Amino acid sequence: MGRLVGIVGKPNVGKSTYFSAATMISVPIAAYPFTTIRPNRGVGYVRVDCVCKEFDVRDEPVNSVCQDGARLVPVELVDCAGLVPDAWQGRGLGNQFLDEIMTADALIHVIDASGGTNLEGKICAPGTHDPLEDVEFLDKELDMWLVRIFKKDWEKISHKGKVSRDDLIKDLVERLSGLAIGRGSIERALKESGLSLDRVDSWSDSDLINLIHKIRLISKPMVIVANKIDLSKARENLARLSASPYRVLACSAEAELALAIN
Ligand SMILES: Nc1nc2c(ncn2[C@@H]2O[C@H](COP(=O)(O)OP(=O)(O)OP(=O)(O)O)[C@@H](O)[C@H]2O)c(=O)[nH]1
Ligand SMILES: [Mg+2]
Structure with a gap:
């Protein structure tokens, strides 16, 4: 199938x-x-x-x-x-x-x-x-679920501060591979997010949520x-x-x- x-x-x-x-x-x-x-x-x-x-x-x-x-x-x-x-x-x-x-x-x-x-x-x-609330509600539930998965061990990575782009993408691909989210979606979302890959430790919680939201919409x-x-x-x-x-x-x-x- x-x-x-x-x-x-x-x-x-x-x-x-x-x-x-x-x-x-x-x-x-x-x-x-x-x-x-x-x-x-x-x-x-x-x-x-x-x-x-x-x-x-x-x-x-x-x-x-x-x-x-x-x-x-x-x-x-x-x-x-x-x-x-x-x-x-x-x-x-x-x-x-x-x-x-x-x-x-x-x-x-x-x-x-x-x-x-x-x-x-x-x-x-x-x-x-208001059914518009339903659209917002589901968006939030799906995004937060992904954020939770994403955040496991995130500290280990973000504490390194500077990680190479390849290592970061490799880590994200591994983390999200069980959810049928491929490398292409992750790379595109990172690019569109405009986040600096040089200082991952500077990403705020809302940066992470926005990135995950983009990954979800793409994948x-x-x-x-x-x-x-x-x-x-x-x-x-x-x-x-x-x-x-x-x-x-x-x-x-x-x-x-x-x-x-x-
Ligand atoms: N008027 C109307 N009622 C509908 C329509 N579609 C479903 N329903 C009714 O809405 C109720 C819920 O339908 P379900 O298909 O069981 O809803 P569900 O989303 O699967 O519900 P859960 O499994 O409890 O999450 C039933 O009484 C359906 O007959 C529709 O297009 N129009
Ligand atoms: Mg049902």
Whole structure:
């Protein structure tokens, strides 16, 4: 199997409904937080234009299917337990799977666009919670989780003060290799951060957090699925979500699931 895509977000927003619609695998779905405890895994398909029409050839793909000029590329999807604030410090259930989520090549952040679910995943009246907060919250949880891993033994390195660029990159690659974060992402993030590699001991905590944030954005591309678009207030919130730094896709996973199984 090729790429692994993690479906993440706070509880009760429709992650499993989305997973089920995308994979056609039946999994528990319910209107309360922490319905999913152990991650669900399955295969979904990414639709991309196939080159066969442009080159006017008959193709015989080995690991995907070409349907009338559209290539269906299989990707493995993992649907995780919901994350709550301070998951990176061990709160809630989803934190147990952050290691697993962070091995993904890309992430789908499902939010309740109607603002009808609070930060803990409890149902509230549509429009009473701001879904933009959900985008900020997940960013923080993922970044802080990575910072925690990154900081292990960081003192040893930073105390050396001056380290060679190669040694620093080698250390970071080793530290983050288990999370499918490659050398290219690390080198690009370091360059974009503008941090001085001459005096690593002069990096502040916020320098580190900004660097990790960049590494994550480069190595784990993420889209926002603005789910529950069928509910009131969702369209208004969708317009506001365009201010987020991510690509935002409107969705009704419940409707997609109903269409997929009928
Ligand atoms: N109106 C509406 N409800 C939805 C939609 N998608 C999911 N739901 C409902 O939202 C509730 C939570 O759905 P789940 O798929 O279990 O949510 P989850 O994010 O996996 O929840 P946890 O596993 O608890 O983290 C269920 O009652 C779903 O039927 C949607 O697009 N529109
Ligand atoms: Mg679930």
